[in-house]
Amino acid sequence: MKDFLTVIGAGLAGSEAAWQAAERGVQVVLYEMRPATRTPAHKTDNCAELVCSNSLGNNLAPSAPFILKEELRSLKSIVIASGDKNSVPAGSALAVDRDLFSQEITSKLSNHPNITFKREEVVEIPQEGPVIIATGPLTSPRLSEQISKLIGQEYLYFYDALSPIVDANSIDYDKAFFASRYDKGDADYLNCPMNAEQYYEFVRELKASEKVPFASFEKPIYFEGCMPVEELADRGDRTLAFGPLKPVGLPDPKTGRMAHAVVQLRRENRESSAYNLVGFQTKLTYPEQKRVFSMIPGLENAEFFRFGAIHRNTYINSPSLLNSELELKSHPGTYFAGQVTGVEGYVESSAMGLLAGLSAVAKITGSPYTPPPADTALGALINYLTASRSKGFQPMNINFGLFWVQGMRIRDKKLRNQKIATNALKKIKEWSEEHPVSTHS
Numbered sequence: 392m393k394d395f396l397t398v399i400g401a402g403l404a405g406s407e408a409a410w411q412a413a414e415r416g417v418q419v420v421l422y423e424m425r426p427a428t429r430t431p432a433h434k435t436d437n438c439a440e441l442v443c444s445n446s447l448g449n450n451l452a453p454s455a456p457f458i459l460k461e462e463l464r465s466l467k468s469i470v471i472a473s474g475d476k477n478s479v480p481a482g483s484a485l486a487v488d489r490d491l492f493s494q495e496i497t498s499k500l501s502n503h504p505n506i507t508f509k510r511e512e513v514v515e516i517p518q519e520g521p522v523i524i525a526t527g528p529l530t531s532p533r534l535s536e537q538i539s540k541l542i543g544q545e546y547l548y549f550y551d552a553l554s555p556i557v558d559a560n561s562i563d564y565d566k567a568f569f570a571s572r573y574d575k576g577d578a579d580y581l582n583c584p585m586n587a588e589q590y591y592e593f594v595r596e597l598k599a600s601e602k603v604p605f606a607s608f609e610k611p612i613y614f615e616g617c618m619p620v621e622e623l624a625d626r627g628d629r630t631l632a633f634g635p636l637k638p639v640g641l642p643d644p645k646t647g648r649m650a651h652a653v654v655q656l657r658r659e660n661r662e663s664s665a666y667n668l669v670g671f672q673t674k675l676t677y678p679e680q681k682r683v684f685s686m687i688p689g690l691e692n693a694e695f696f697r698f699g700a701i702h703r704n705t706y707i708n709s710p711s712l713l714n715s716e717l718e719l720k721s722h723p724g725t726y727f728a729g730q731v732t733g734v735e736g737y738v739e740s741s742a743m744g745l746l747a748g749l750s751a752v753a754k755i756t757g758s759p760y761t762p763p764p765a766d767t768a769l770g771a772l773i774n775y776l777t778a779s780r781s782k783g784f785q786p787m788n789i790n791f792g793l794f795w796v797q798g799m800r801i802r803d804k805k806l807r808n809q810k811i812a813t814n815a816l817k818k819i820k821e822w823s824e825e826h827p828v829s830t831h832s
């Protein structure tokens with residue numbers, strides 16, 4: 392085992408991993424392929440470039456994204472520190488001046504005495520660990536090939552087709568009913584019935600809604616059988632009622648009759664605290680998803696844990712491949728971090744960089760390491776990545792549905808979330824004391 396750490400990719404996750412390790416006195420070799428080799432989305436040579444929005448998400452207590460940021464603050468995250476320092480006014484969100492944000496991270500990493508920064512594309516995964524692969528959703532094709540050889544082709548995905556996920560507590564159960572089609576098996580699905588008027592109004596709004604255009608490098612999704620729901624609506628007003636919204640075998644228990652169309656929701660987790668809208672992968676903008684999908688009977692007041700999306704995204708089937716230290720079970724010493732692990736979002740990616748960095752440091756220094764508990768935001772993400780069902784595994788951002796909160800029976804949502812936040816921050820403080828930042832020199 393080498394006594395230095397190799398980090399591949401100086402995006403959000405790789406920058407965070409390198410920083411955490413270097414601050415703990417570990418020598419790091421950090422590789423970044425830009426500017427010589429570019430991705431289809433990055434525009435600068437900076438580390439931790441924000442490829443799209445300049446928002447690091449909700450920063451208002453006690454939201455789940457806020458808890459994650461607070462936990463990262465307490466662990467001295469370079470990404471959140473730079474975000475706080477270079478923030479711009481954005482209401483409840485932490486938005487940043489993207490250039491100042493990335494320039495500061497680039498400068499700190501480049502000038503760190505424990506970091507050797509190499510601007511080159513990695514095309515072979517180093518045989519000897521520890522190495523952290525943090526090459527993101529747009530991992531270079533040559534390295535993707537190597538990753539696929541290492542883990543097996545069937546575990547590497549190139550596209551996301553994500554359906555929205557809603558908070559189970561925000562569904563109107565007077566309108567939605569549990570049933571499985573033709574009563575086969577358990578009544579696992581929650582069904583939202585629509586009459587003809589509701590259906591055609593819904594289709595009209597779906598067609599008229601604002602969409603995010605596909606980037607040129609995202610087009611092949613059309614051939615992958617993951618058709619956006621609005622695209623199906625465009626094919627004809629009745630297409631959805633004969634496709635994902637077909638009502639056959641699902642009589643409404645209130646009327647005993649078949650509705651005109653039925654939107655099916657599937658349980659997202661064992662605790663049944665979240666449901667996803669089956670077949671609703673979409674390119675609608677987030678505000679339009681809230682507006683149009685709230686027209687579905689039963690979802691009028693739905694709180695969205697995650698919005699739907701379709702975009703290019705290289706990621707691995709983490710539940711089959713990684714242990715809770717983000718290390719490949721089949722190749723100890725090889726870690727994955729960032730979006731490639733199956734988290735979604737800038738802050739979530741940074742968070743997985745931080746944890747992979749700490750795991751690798753523990754391996755190098757021979758210190759004990761256990762991941763944060765699952766009732767913290769960081770632990771909840773690790774739990775999602777490594778203890779979910781591997782079949783149908785999909786990227787996810789932080790949300791309250793992921794926190795492992797047993798026996799917390801508080802009906803008032805605000806109070807409940809506050810309690811989850813207080814508990815998480817207390818636990819992460821205790822946990823961080825086990826992983827102190829030593830002086831780096």
Ligand SMILES: Cc1cc2nc3c(=O)[nH]c(=O)nc-3n(C[C@H](O)[C@H](O)[C@H](O)COP(=O)(O)OP(=O)(O)OC[C@H]3O[C@@H](n4cnc5c(N)ncnc54)[C@H](O)[C@@H]3O)c2cc1C
Pocket residue numbers: 399400401402403404405422423424425429430432433439440441442443444445446511512513514525526527528529530531534702703704728729730731735736737738740741
């Ligand atoms: C088009 C697009 C838009 C997105 N918009 C948002 C958004 O608005 N908000 C949000 O929260 N999330 C967004 N995401 C999702 C995600 O949060 C970001 O992609 C985030 O940057 C992921 O962090 P990362 O560190 O995993 O990857 P990245 O930040 O992409 O970092 C990976 C780094 O690895 C480098 N690299 C790749 N291959 C190699 C190689 N072989 N050798 C050396 N270096 C290599 C890349 O150049 C890059 O710098 C978007 C993703 C995409 C693709």
